[in-house]
Amino acid sequence: xxxxxxxxxxxxxxxxxxxxxxxxxxxxxxxxxxxxxxxxxxxxxxxxxxxxxxxxxxxxxxxxxxxxxxxxxxxxxxxxxxxxxxxxxxxxxxxxxxxxxxxxxxxxxxxxxxxxxxxxxxxxxxxxxxxxxxxxxxxxxxxxxxxxxxxxxxxxxxxxxxxxxxxxxxxxxxxxxxxxxxxxxxxxxxxxxxxxxxxxxxxx
Numbered sequence: 373x374x375x376x377x378x379x380x381x382x383x384x385x386x387x388x389x390x391x392x393x394x395x396x397x398x399x400x401x402x403x404x405x406x407x408x409x410x411x412x413x414x415x416x417x418x419x420x421x422x423x424x425x426x427x428x429x430x431x432x433x434x435x436x437x438x439x440x441x442x443x444x445x446x447x448x449x450x451x452x453x454x455x456x457x458x459x460x461x462x463x464x465x466x467x468x469x470x471x472x473x474x475x476x477x478x479x480x481x482x483x484x485x486x487x488x489x490x491x492x493x494x495x496x497x498x499x500x501x502x503x504x505x506x507x508x509x510x511x512x513x514x515x516x517x518x519x520x521x522x523x524x525x526x527x528x529x530x531x532x533x534x535x536x537x538x539x540x541x542x543x544x545x546x547x548x549x550x551x552x553x554x555x556x557x558x559x560x561x562x563x564x565x566x567x568x569x570x571x572x573x574x575x576x
Contacts, residue, residue, distance in 0.1 A: 436528045439550065439564035441478070442507035448547045451479035452570050461553060463572040465502055466562075468555025473576065477564060478550035482506050483516040484569060486542040489525060491532025498530075500541055503567040505548055516543055529566055546570065 453459055453476045464470035484503040491498065506512050508527035517523060521540045528534050548567040555562065 436530070437563040437565070438528075439477070440528075441480075442505065442526070445480050445482060445505060445507040448479040448481045451476075451547050451549075453479065453549060453573060453575075455479060458576045459551070460574045460576050461551070461568065461572065462574050463568075465565075465568075468557035468559055469553065469565075470556070472553045472556050474551040474553035474573075476549055477552055480505070480548050480550075481546075482548055483543055483545050484548050484567060485509070485517065485540050487523075487525070487538040488541055489533070489536040489538035491530075492535050493532035495532050501530075503548060503569065504529075504538070505567060516545065519543060527566075544569065549573065 455476050455478060457476045459474050459476060461469050461472045461474050464472070483506040485506070486500050486502050487504050488497065488499045489501065504525060504527045506516060508525065509517070510524040510526050512523075517540045519540050519542055523538055523540060525533055525536045525538050546569050548569055550564055550566050551568060552561060552563050553565060
């Protein structure tokens with residue numbers, strides 16, 4: 373009887389010792405799982421924030437579709453493509469432009485400039501933007517600007533453009549066109565896109 377009680381006592385002590393030994397591992401496992409969940413939640417949050425940043429960048433790419441014409445810009449007397457004429461865009465300044473069907477809504481004779489500039493809203497520098505016309509440059513006189521000249525933009529084609537300091541990269545005396553077009557990528561019709569030159573258009 374005494375031996376049986378002694379044996380039961382030993383078994384009880386052994387069980388307690390085993391449970392105590394297992395407990396830290398269980399706590400470690402629980403802590404590890406908790407850390408993994410927290411890490412996963414942080415990753416998801418960072419991913420969401422990154423996605424929002426991308427949306428803000430896309431919003432910055434929205435262009436002015438008001439159709440406002442700069443003061444002093446003269447309508448072309450004998451444009452290759454008349455207002456109302458349907459055409460095909462040969463080159464694209466934005467996604468979905470190249471190959472798109474378009475309608476001419478304005479034609480003007482001027483000097484068109486290719487410019488590089490730092491947006492006033494702190495965005496990344498824009499290189500070789502086509503096109504800004506002579507009448508969209510501050511304090512523009514009768515004479516055209518030469519490549520390398522530093523100017524101030526009054527154009528509102530893109531967010532952060534108006535008031536930006538720009539460098540003239542190239543210049544061309546030409547007819548520029550304002551068009552409505554249906555993007556080839558299935559987007560909505562773009563109204564009053566400024567500007568395209570004759571070389572960037574083709575008859576439909």
